[in-house]
Amino acid sequence: MASLIGREWRLQRRPVGVPVPEDFSLTEVEVPGPGPGQLLVRNRFLSVDPYMRGRMSDAKSYAAPYGLDEPMTGGAIGEVVESEAEGFAPGDLVRHGLGWREYALLESGEASVLRPTEGVPLSAYLGVLGMTGLTAYAGLMRVADFRPGDRVFVSGAAGAVGSTVGQIARLKGAELVVGSAGSPEKVAWLRDDLGFDRAFDYKRGRVDEQLAKAAPEGIDVYFDNVGGDHLEAALGALRLKGRIAVCGMISRYNDTEPAPGPNNLVRLIQTRGRIEGFLVGDHADLAGEFHRDMGPKVASGELKHRETFTDGIESALDAFLGVLEGANTGKMIVRLDHSR
Amino acid sequence: MASLIGREWRLQRRPVGVPVPEDFSLTEVEVPGPGPGQLLVRNRFLSVDPYMRGRMSDAKSYAAPYGLDEPMTGGAIGEVVESEAEGFAPGDLVRHGLGWREYALLESGEASVLRPTEGVPLSAYLGVLGMTGLTAYAGLMRVADFRPGDRVFVSGAAGAVGSTVGQIARLKGAELVVGSAGSPEKVAWLRDDLGFDRAFDYKRGRVDEQLAKAAPEGIDVYFDNVGGDHLEAALGALRLKGRIAVCGMISRYNDTEPAPGPNNLVRLIQTRGRIEGFLVGDHADLAGEFHRDMGPKVASGELKHRETFTDGIESALDAFLGVLEGANTGKMIVRLDHSR
Numbered sequence: 001m002a003s004l005i006g007r008e009w010r011l012q013r014r015p016v017g018v019p020v021p022e023d024f025s026l027t028e029v030e031v032p033g034p035g036p037g038q039l040l041v042r043n044r045f046l047s048v049d050p051y052m053r054g055r056m057s058d059a060k061s062y063a064a065p066y067g068l069d070e071p072m073t074g075g076a077i078g079e080v081v082e083s084e085a086e087g088f089a090p091g092d093l094v095r096h097g098l099g100w101r102e103y104a105l106l107e108s109g110e111a112s113v114l115r116p117t118e119g120v121p122l123s124a125y126l127g128v129l130g131m132t133g134l135t136a137y138a139g140l141m142r143v144a145d146f147r148p149g150d151r152v153f154v155s156g157a158a159g160a161v162g163s164t165v166g167q168i169a170r171l172k173g174a175e176l177v178v179g180s181a182g183s184p185e186k187v188a189w190l191r192d193d194l195g196f197d198r199a200f201d202y203k204r205g206r207v208d209e210q211l212a213k214a215a216p217e218g219i220d221v222y223f224d225n226v227g228g229d230h231l232e233a234a235l236g237a238l239r240l241k242g243r244i245a246v247c248g249m250i251s252r253y254n255d256t257e258p259a260p261g262p263n264n265l266v267r268l269i270q271t272r273g274r275i276e277g278f279l280v281g282d283h284a285d286l287a288g289e290f291h292r293d294m295g296p297k298v299a300s301g302e303l304k305h306r307e308t309f310t311d312g313i314e315s316a317l318d319a320f321l322g323v324l325e326g327a328n329t330g331k332m333i334v335r336l337d338h339s340r
Numbered sequence: 341m342a343s344l345i346g347r348e349w350r351l352q353r354r355p356v357g358v359p360v361p362e363d364f365s366l367t368e369v370e371v372p373g374p375g376p377g378q379l380l381v382r383n384r385f386l387s388v389d390p391y392m393r394g395r396m397s398d399a400k401s402y403a404a405p406y407g408l409d410e411p412m413t414g415g416a417i418g419e420v421v422e423s424e425a426e427g428f429a430p431g432d433l434v435r436h437g438l439g440w441r442e443y444a445l446l447e448s449g450e451a452s453v454l455r456p457t458e459g460v461p462l463s464a465y466l467g468v469l470g471m472t473g474l475t476a477y478a479g480l481m482r483v484a485d486f487r488p489g490d491r492v493f494v495s496g497a498a499g500a501v502g503s504t505v506g507q508i509a510r511l512k513g514a515e516l517v518v519g520s521a522g523s524p525e526k527v528a529w530l531r532d533d534l535g536f537d538r539a540f541d542y543k544r545g546r547v548d549e550q551l552a553k554a555a556p557e558g559i560d561v562y563f564d565n566v567g568g569d570h571l572e573a574a575l576g577a578l579r580l581k582g583r584i585a586v587c588g589m590i591s592r593y594n595d596t597e598p599a600p601g602p603n604n605l606v607r608l609i610q611t612r613g614r615i616e617g618f619l620v621g622d623h624a625d626l627a628g629e630f631h632r633d634m635g636p637k638v639a640s641g642e643l644k645h646r647e648t649f650t651d652g653i654e655s656a657l658d659a660f661l662g663v664l665e666g667a668n669t670g671k672m673i674v675r676l677d678h679s680r
Contacts, residue, residue: 246609277612
């Protein structure tokens, strides 16, 4: 097969504060055919996620920074175009980590064949049944040590992870599920469609006051996607032996100066409470249990998910910037033209 | 026996900021003899501790607030004067919780007979072998889940709890023990007498810079007695899977306005770190193990402790205020005149 031309997003300089288009380039490159042990994949769906903001900086962090003038990486689903690797044949669907580009040349160890369950859309394997869903599951069930009867608060609850956390908590027997989100539409979605007991719009008043009203008897578990005033409010509402799982602090990612943390950490002593940070990568061993437990719920519609799509490789940057601003409801996914 | 006259400290109004003498009264009262099931104790040693500041406020907290115009409570050791309770005879030494007074009238269930080990001074049972020592032990071994090879940082390290934490860590095989304290004398004591690997004076420079120098490879465990800039520095130095046990936040206790917390809580995600608050009262089940493990080390001198004494019931308030300011090295104890 003759080599193909594909486009890929590269980081051109490290953003300061909110990333701007000039920090990136969409570059056309020649994609060589696969060598021995390699496969060539045409990407169909790309994941854009808040954690990628961290990888654009070179500050000490958990994931290696993206290289300058190199294509960025991220979750993706594609179709094998050409394979020189055992176990992969043209037409196979695969999951892999070389997103942000139209064509990915992968070593066989970097991809896994995907056999979607009937009735579950392919893109769900980047979201509710992918890393996003596992993040929700591991953070709630293991890190926050969820137990039936817990009162649970989730911030960023209309996001991909947050909306899954709240529903898992409900399915697992939470006494109360409260979510915060950034628009009346999102709040309505949480309450009317996803079965959250209560939800509030954090832009419409103080978070601590709205949380106190939504959970007057306090919370046992807080799943933090946001940080800042949400974390402070959660600490204030924490019940005895409360647990806070810190998944993200999206309110902080574009800060150029460190912002002060919660002023009430002393509540941890009063409540014997716990705050723990986590990364989904440390909980890959839960993937099997997660799929057995939640896969059927997705197929049956008990565990709902929503996707916000943008189309075309050229839309990926806007999609990513939108996630940082909360433009998505549910999982934000870039759908590549040739996938339709 | 005719009834006795004794003095007791009462809270007269709730302090705002730093407590002042006018918030308290030293009141002379008539102490009745014991009724059935009661014993009358002449206190010999009284404990004054930072947590008592919390009980002087009526804010929601873990311990009930002290009542106004009522005697305050706290750890004490005394001698039975008169007993109407089974298992207690005049002359017995007892531990109990009705400090801040010269004579205590106790229900039998409120006191326990103390049989000090030879060579261990009586006052040690309020300190290194009392609640203070158990606080250090439970916080380090259970809450911070200490493991041999850990690099440990303790703030307030010249205090009663902190000095014990550092020594237990050393005895249990820490790779590195670092302490912070508030004077050159205290720093010297930690290094020269207690076997801390490194110690620094937090008044002589930024805590984060001094900690980075003392523990250039970071820390696995931080035992927090102080909060504020110490907690922020510890987060900055936290290694992967680091654990922070929050015992106290003395830097905050006299605040009238909540002060902002650490600006780098996002480190918890990067390190998959954990912050957990605790109270010694939740770990009473460890007392037996603690005594078996550490009692012999105290008797042999391997686990050292220092006490700062003040004399007479009238000195108790100053002793307490001194603890809040760091006037003590090791455990602050009020020795009552009639004990000499």
